[in-house]
Amino acid sequence: MADRRRKLGSPPENLATAKTSSSVVWEKNSSVTNLDTKMEPLRECLRSLRKSHKDDEARVKRAFQTLLIYIRNVVKHPDEEKFRKICLSNPAFQERVGSLIRGIKFLELCGFERTEGDEFLFLPREKVEMEVLNSAGSVLNSTMTNPSLDFSQVEKKKSYQE
16 A cells, blocks of 8 residues: 555655655755865865875875875775785875975875874775865866866866755
């Protein structure tokens, strides 16, 4: 009977347990809004990094590429600790990301935490948020392919595709 009512577009017999379409829409919009709230600091961090180093676009691009590699590795291999642990004293890391204003901050906003006497950035497995990492990667990738693109437009386009 309930199946027939649903096919005909009639309300279910027990309205208390039924999920209305407006509540489903609200839940989806709430999820997008929650992600937007988490992404704004990431976008602002990238804006600040670019602005602080506007005279060295090649260095900024290399930093973005390196950040994208770190993010991509965690997304592809979330259970492997070696991809979730970055040695802060590593010369390549320092040259590409660590020495730039806001370079480390971006990784911290993605969930990485300073550990072991500030020697490492580590992303605990239980704190890996795939939605945030995928969106961060999308923003990084978009800024590399179109440096003049406004970050806020990138995320709005992405959220409409979902």
